[in-house]
Every structure is written in structure tokens, then in C-alpha cells.
Amino acid sequence: MTDVLLAEDDEAIAAPLSRALGREGYTVTVERTGPDALARALGGSFDLLILDLGLPGMDGLEVCRQIRASTAELAVLMLTARTDEVDFVVGLDAGADDYVSKPFRLAELMARVRALLRRRGPTAEDTPIEVGGLRLEPAARRVLLDGTEISLANKEYELLKILLDHAGQVVSRETILREVWGDVELRGSKTLDMHMSWLRRKIGDEGPVAERRIATVRGVGFRINTD
CATH class of the missing domain: 3.40.50.2300 (Response regulator)
Structure with a gap:
């Protein structure tokens, strides 16, 4: 924080x-x-x-x-x-x-x-973030899932990072579009949902809704669960 x-x-x-x-x-x-x-x-x-x-x-x-x-x-x-x-x-x-x-x-x-x-240099933004078997290392720009490195496209990485930066909190669709795509006007498109689907597939998060790492808060945004 x-x-x-x-x-x-x-x-x-x-x-x-x-x-x-x-x-x-x-x-x-x-x-x-x-x-x-x-x-x-x-x-x-x-x-x-x-x-x-x-x-x-x-x-x-x-x-x-x-x-x-x-x-x-x-x-x-x-x-x-x-x-x-x-x-x-x-x-x-x-x-x-x-x-x-x-x-x-x-x-x-x-x-x-x-x-x-x-x-300002190496600060909290460069500190690795680890939540529920996912580890994101900003300095190396890499992501590990249960200790194994996975390959994410640029926008998938940025999407995962903003969720991990606010782990346990809901991140609004507008905030994600502004920070990851730089354009809140994309809110009417399926861009975010498509990338979220691809990200979920790569981190093995396509099981029952109640068990997913990334929760969809309908009408608001997304939250990465901490437990």
C-alpha cells in the first residue's frame, strides 16, 4: 500500500x-x-x-x-x-x-x-507480490504460478499486476481501463473481458466461480482473493 x-x-x-x-x-x-x-x-x-x-x-x-x-x-x-x-x-x-x-x-x-x-527508484512498486500461489516479480517482470514461471502477454501482466497491487479489494473496470489501456472509453467494448478470460486460462482460474482466485463483482469490477 x-x-x-x-x-x-x-x-x-x-x-x-x-x-x-x-x-x-x-x-x-x-x-x-x-x-x-x-x-x-x-x-x-x-x-x-x-x-x-x-x-x-x-x-x-x-x-x-x-x-x-x-x-x-x-x-x-x-x-x-x-x-x-x-x-x-x-x-x-x-x-x-x-x-x-x-x-x-x-x-x-x-x-x-x-x-x-x-x-523514485526501487520502492514498494518493485517488491514481489505473492497471493495464493501466484508470485509477481516487477523488477524481473515475470509471474510464477506455484513456483513455475508462466508466460503472459503485456496487457495480461499489467492486468494481473493491478489486481495484485490491490489484493482483497475491488478494482473498478474504469480504473483498470485507465491504468492498463489508458482509455476509459473502452468500457463499452469487450477488451477487458477478453483479456480477463485469457488471464484466467493461463493462471488456471477457470474452475467453479466460488473457487476462483479472481472474482467478478458484477457491475463494478474485479477482485483477486487473498485466501
């Missing part, structure tokens, strides 16, 4: 952004002042800090500087209403990894979040 700290004092931004992050499977903690965000960041084990530049009590630049004085591991995505290039440079010099200017499109921000977490 990826833990995100959201430091934003504007409820009109914090609430929908927190919900969007939660829908993507991230665990979100919200802080509304600079000192509280700094204390939480230094005292927790977060993977990403989304940091508003204009926080009360201590601005985002100072929060970022103090965090970087303590750790280089936490990814920092800065939110700023300022549009001057100098401000962006100052933010990056303070230790931010990326920035998004307000107002922003939610889809763009979520894409920046995913890209930033990927490029």
Missing part, C-alpha cells in the same frame, strides 16, 4: 483530491498547516508528500527544505498557485521532485503522482 501525505489547507481542493487518491488505492493522510505537515512527514513512513506552497504557519518551501535536511527518500510534489518560472525553480531548489500549478486538472495531477512514484 502506498501512503500519501496531503498538505493542503483549502478544503475545496483537499477533499476531492483526497477522494481521488483513495479511489486509486492510496492511503491518504491530510494535514492543513505547515508545522503539522512537517511533523507528520518526519514522524511517519510516507511514500509521497503532496505539498501546497501556501500553507499557514509555515510555507511549503520551508516545509520542503526541512524535510530534505532530514531525508531524501520522501517524494515531494508541490502545488502552487504561482505561475512565475522563478517560483517553480525555487520550489525545485528547495527539494521538490515535481510541481503542479493551480488550478490543475485532476487527471493530470494523478498522472504526475504515478510517474513520480515510479521514478
Whole structure:
């Protein structure tokens, strides 16, 4: 599970952004002042800090500087209403990894979040995932079934990975289409269902419905069972 700290004092931004992050499977903690965000960041084990530049009590630049004085591991995505290039440079010099200017499109921000977490190097995304005899090794991009490697096509691998990343949770069809195919407009096609059928065949998951590793949650999406 990826833990995100959201430091934003504007409820009109914090609430929908927190919900969007939660829908993507991230665990979100919200802080509304600079000192509280700094204390939480230094005292927790977060993977990403989304940091508003204009926080009360201590601005985002100072929060970022103090965090970087303590750790280089936490990814920092800065939110700023300022549009001057100098401000962006100052933010990056303070230790931010990326920035998004307000107002922003939610889809763009979520894409920046995913890209930033990927490029931070070997993190939880590279850790092997093992559920019910299935083992996925992201660093080697291979899948083993009861210890034997199986061959999956690219989309089958990505489909299995998103389900394993959220093992025990329902992953909506829209989320799968966006993350695996990059196009939610495919929701009216049979693309996802065909690939799910091929994936099930390759992992030996075509038995009685009650015994399948991958459960279909009708009208919502799919869930990979953990027991």
C-alpha cells in the first residue's frame, strides 16, 4: 500500500483530491498547516508528500527544505498557485521532485503522482507480490504460478499486476481501463473481458466461480482473493 501525505489547507481542493487518491488505492493522510505537515512527514513512513506552497504557519518551501535536511527518500510534489518560472525553480531548489500549478486538472495531477512514484527508484512498486500461489516479480517482470514461471502477454501482466497491487479489494473496470489501456472509453467494448478470460486460462482460474482466485463483482469490477 502506498501512503500519501496531503498538505493542503483549502478544503475545496483537499477533499476531492483526497477522494481521488483513495479511489486509486492510496492511503491518504491530510494535514492543513505547515508545522503539522512537517511533523507528520518526519514522524511517519510516507511514500509521497503532496505539498501546497501556501500553507499557514509555515510555507511549503520551508516545509520542503526541512524535510530534505532530514531525508531524501520522501517524494515531494508541490502545488502552487504561482505561475512565475522563478517560483517553480525555487520550489525545485528547495527539494521538490515535481510541481503542479493551480488550478490543475485532476487527471493530470494523478498522472504526475504515478510517474513520480515510479521514478523514485526501487520502492514498494518493485517488491514481489505473492497471493495464493501466484508470485509477481516487477523488477524481473515475470509471474510464477506455484513456483513455475508462466508466460503472459503485456496487457495480461499489467492486468494481473493491478489486481495484485490491490489484493482483497475491488478494482473498478474504469480504473483498470485507465491504468492498463489508458482509455476509459473502452468500457463499452469487450477488451477487458477478453483479456480477463485469457488471464484466467493461463493462471488456471477457470474452475467453479466460488473457487476462483479472481472474482467478478458484477457491475463494478474485479477482485483477486487473498485466501
